[in-house]
Amino acid sequence: MSMATSSSRTRGPRFGFIGQLSRHKGGAFGLTIILLFVALTVFGRVVAPYDPNANDYLSLLAPPSSAHWFGTDELGRDTLSRVIDGSRIAVAVAFLSVSIAMAIGVMIGVIGGYFGGITDAVLNRSQDILFAFPTLLLAIILVAVLGPGLFNASLAIAIVYSPRFARIARASTLSIKTSEYLDAARLAGVGAPTILIRHILPNVMPPVIVLAALSMSTAQLAYASLSFLGLGVSPPQADWGSMLSKGRDFITIAPWLVIWPTVALVMLMLAFNVLGDAIRDVLDPSHSTTKSPETVK
Numbered sequence: 001m002s003m004a005t006s007s008s009r010t011r012g013p014r015f016g017f018i019g020q021l022s023r024h025k026g027g028a029f030g031l032t033i034i035l036l037f038v039a040l041t042v043f044g045r046v047v048a049p050y051d052p053n054a055n056d057y058l059s060l061l062a063p064p065s066s067a068h069w070f071g072t073d074e075l076g077r078d079t080l081s082r083v084i085d086g087s088r089i090a091v092a093v094a095f096l097s098v099s100i101a102m103a104i105g106v107m108i109g110v111i112g113g114y115f116g117g118i119t120d121a122v123l124n125r126s127q128d129i130l131f132a133f134p135t136l137l138l139a140i141i142l143v144a145v146l147g148p149g150l151f152n153a154s155l156a157i158a159i160v161y162s163p164r165f166a167r168i169a170r171a172s173t174l175s176i177k178t179s180e181y182l183d184a185a186r187l188a189g190v191g192a193p194t195i196l197i198r199h200i201l202p203n204v205m206p207p208v209i210v211l212a213a214l215s216m217s218t219a220q221l222a223y224a225s226l227s228f229l230g231l232g233v234s235p236p237q238a239d240w241g242s243m244l245s246k247g248r249d250f251i252t253i254a255p256w257l258v259i260w261p262t263v264a265l266v267m268l269m270l271a272f273n274v275l276g277d278a279i280r281d282v283l284d285p286s287h288s289t290t291k292s293p294e295t296v297k
Contacts, residue, residue: 105165
């Protein structure tokens with residue numbers, strides 16, 4: 001009896017959250033799709049049937065066939081191989097931009113919310129300035145200043161998205177900074193850095209994690225828009241946004257050039273959105289719309 005109890009206690013903290021998330025229908029779907037794209041990111045060059053940048057001038061704009069499942073583009077490049085190779089950019093941008101935005105926003109929100117006063121006013125107004133600009137327009141301006149490229153585009157998206165993380169981190173900090181256990185920590189002589197890192201930050205992270213999962217979807221869409229305008233990675237690197245931009249010129253005679261990058265983009269965005277909702281349901285069951293049998297009765 002004690003061994004079973006001990007085993008459950010040992011497995012709970014490590015596997016409880018992932019286990020609940022995998023049992024959630026939306027969570028299982030989102031995790032499966034995202035893990036599939038991550039696998040394509042790691043092993044894409046191995047599973048791709050062709051070199052994504054290899055030209056075949058005998059198969060220009062070839063329709064889908066047994067040789068080219070997704071057809072070829074105007075240069076004879078295999079569309080399936082380029083969609084697979086483009087997943088590396090998509091996944092990298094989603095995680096990189098949101099990670100930077102989360103780090104910047106949480107730091108600003110926690111510091112401003114905890115110290116208040118002039119510090120909070122300055123930091124909060126700086127985020128209001130960013131909020132005043134349309135998201136995509138500000139990202140275009142930043143990329144135009146920084147220069148096109150994967151990292152610069154990710155950094156621009158991170159700067160644009162950091163205010164939303166700052167707002168939610170600040171609100172969470174304001175709600176817990178007057179808690180009794182924080183007062184006890186201050187009376188015990190615990191310094192502000194320790195309080196921020198050990199006591200406030202762990203309580204701020206649950207809503208931030210939910211926002212991060214949801215933001216990866218819109219961040220990927222923002223990057224695809226920048227890439228569509230020619231502000232993403234440089235050719236001939238495969239990229240879903242640039243593939244859509246070039247494919248629109250042949251949409252009437254080769255619609256597969258637009259269809260497959262769009263399907264891949266929508267699937268990845270949907271997976272991030274569904275996973276974000278599932279994480280919210282697991283971390284805060286009060287948001288779940290499902291009803292128990294007792295409630296239905």
